[in-house]
Amino acid sequence: MFEQDIGISNAVIDMYSRCGSLIKAREVFNAVSKKNTATWNALIAGYCQHGHYEEALGCFRQMQLEGFRMDEITASCMFKVCGNLRALDEGNAIHLQAVKEGLLEGDVVGTNALIDMYTKCNALEEAQNVFDKLHDRNAVSWNVLIGGYSQKGYANVALELFNQMQAAGCSPDAVTLASVLTSCGSAGALDQGQEIHMHIVKWNLLDTDIVLAGALVDMYAQCGSLQKAQQVFDELPLWNTVSWTVLINGYVQHGHGEKALNCFEKMNQDGLIPDAATLACLLRTCGHLGAAYKGEEIHAEIAKHQFLENDMNVGLALINMYAKCGMLVQAQEFFEKLQVRDVMSWSALLGGYSQVGKDEIVLELFDKMIGEGVVPDSVVFTIILNACSHRGLINEGQALFEMMAKSFHIVPTEAHHTCMLDLFGRSGYLDKAAAMIEKMSYSMSSVMWENFLGACHKWGAWTLGRWAFEHALGLDRKDSAIYAYMHNIYHSASFGQAAAELEFTEGRHIGE
Incomplete structure (x- = not known):
């Protein structure tokens, strides 16, 4: 069958690929002796669809070695592959080849994939150039560029693009709004975030898009409007791990640790399984609050879901929590269990022992x-x-x-x-x-000069003390602490007259 009808062969490969049966798809592919570009596309698309990007890239290279020319479908798939692999050089070469062969002319889907590739590779200038040359932009075109700038921390650029998108008459969708809300949170643009919130309510999107709902809660939390974040959260028709996490993170970020822990309790009552991000966030909170008992409860939760113990962020947060709570035996025990001990985990343990004055153990x-x-x-x-x-x-x-x-x-x-x-x-x-x-x-800070002056007083080094005093005056002539240190230095050196003159000078400068 595979030898007689290439169309059927390609359809079978495509079917297995779409269903995730990639081994079977490869077997059929290997059985086809007279392949065409569509045959290669069916397998490459399957690998790409299911996240096997290295295999897709290897397949593409073999396709080229065997002399097959790529088409629009191949190019679109490979842009996605290169973006996810952060393979900028390879993606750039495919881009040049696609332009040379005219594959991107009129192909909005392929061009959008190209823009997305460049944003994922942190090549935002190239992404912008491709976007600027695209005449038939659609919502996806705007989304990938706005999302790229937003994810890379260029919140203000993303917000400006959002304004341009609307001015161009292109209606934003839920994906656009989620990216823009993230940018509003990063830029502290609460007013614009509230405007977008009104549109979301008007279009009734919160009931149907949990990702957008989470982005809205996160925007308010990032902007410090925690009461509004809680209100939006309470009105959501459905809560999931992500929406709980952004609310918990918001409370932690703004110093409301106890409220964050209360959220965790309610999350558990709802039967939701916490993810690594939630647990790491909560463990940091327990460390800041010194809430060892709550930290141990969360550790038990981690033990219940064993896969989380292998998460480096959770492991680091556990060591930090126990160390900050002064429970160094537990911190060391968990540290010893880590399969990979990186510099951050060592730093957490060292910091814990340092905090309680165990300097010998630190060394x-x-x-x-x-x-x-x-x-x-x-x-x-x-x-x-x-x-x-x-x-x-x-x-x-x-x-x-x-x-x-x-x-x-x-x-x-x-x-x-x-x-x-x-x-x-x-x-x-x-x-x-x-x-x-x-x-x-x-330059030395005032505190550093004050510490040095304290040492000069301790060791009776009045000459160096005077030198330090003159430098400290250059930072802040009204700093009463430096006058006090110098006064003590003069008294210790039996320079009573100098001390009296210093008191007069201090009164004059501080009174100014």
Whole structure:
């Protein structure tokens, strides 16, 4: 049959592909000796439809090697494949080939797929260029470009495109509105979000599109209008995991942790299974609130759905929660169970021990981390340098500070310098602290100068104290704390007259 009628063969491959029986589709494909472009398309489209993008790309390459020319269907499929694989170079080559062969002329579907490919590959300029050259734009054309800008964080551009879409007489659909609501939330454009809300109600879309409903709740939550977010949520005909998650995230984002946990309780009562995003969000809340008992309940929920324990975000959130609640035994136990321990999970555990002053354990864990081949990041070095400061480990702290820049190419931040200045100050190495200050690429903050002045007072270094005082005055002549530190330094050095003059100067400047 496959040898006699290529049309039937292609139809059979297409049938198996659409049904997800890709192995069977491949068997039929392999049995066809005289293939045509449609034969290849049927298999490529099947792989593409079911998310087997690597297989689709391999099939396309083989098609070209065997001398078959692609058509509009092939090009459209391959744009989707390249977009999902973020294969920009390959997609660009297919684009050039399609233009050369005239495949995109009058093909809105293929062109829309091309725009979508470029947005997914973060090539927004190319996406815009293709869009600008498209004469017969439809709602999908606008949607893929608006959605691309929205997803990549260009909220204001997405909102401007939405205005252009309406001016061009193209009616937005639910997909458009969901993308625009996301942009309104990101840009804090509450007024425009409310206008879109009115259109959604007018067109009665909330009853039929749960994705749009979730985007509306999220928009209000992102804009800080939590009462309105809750009101919209309460009026939804159907609640799902996504709509609960955006509401919970909104409460967490704006510091209403207890309300977020109450939402989780109600979500459970509705019989909805939480997803990884919800659980990670709630665990962070428990950590901030110190609500260990609630965190343990959520951990039990994770254990019930075992697949979630393999989610890196949930695992990290669990370690963070236990660490912030001071339950370091539990944090370490869960950490040891992780199949993959990345720098963020190490950072969470190190931070937990640092928080309760277990600096010796922090340093031991750091050595173990390095031994396992995990590359430390800026946060880890802040924790380690802080531990060195608390224990007065001058040599170790200096060595780590130098290693951070030379071996790991991490540019020292204010946090790193603060740790080092604190280490020098605690240990009496004020000349080294002053030398570091002179070499810093940014200005010291008032708090950093105050800490240094405190160290000068402790060690009786009135000359360096005066030097620091003059610099601190340049930041804020009305900062009473720096006068107090300098006053104490003069008194300790038995410079009573200087202290009296300083009191007079302080009164004059603060009274200005």
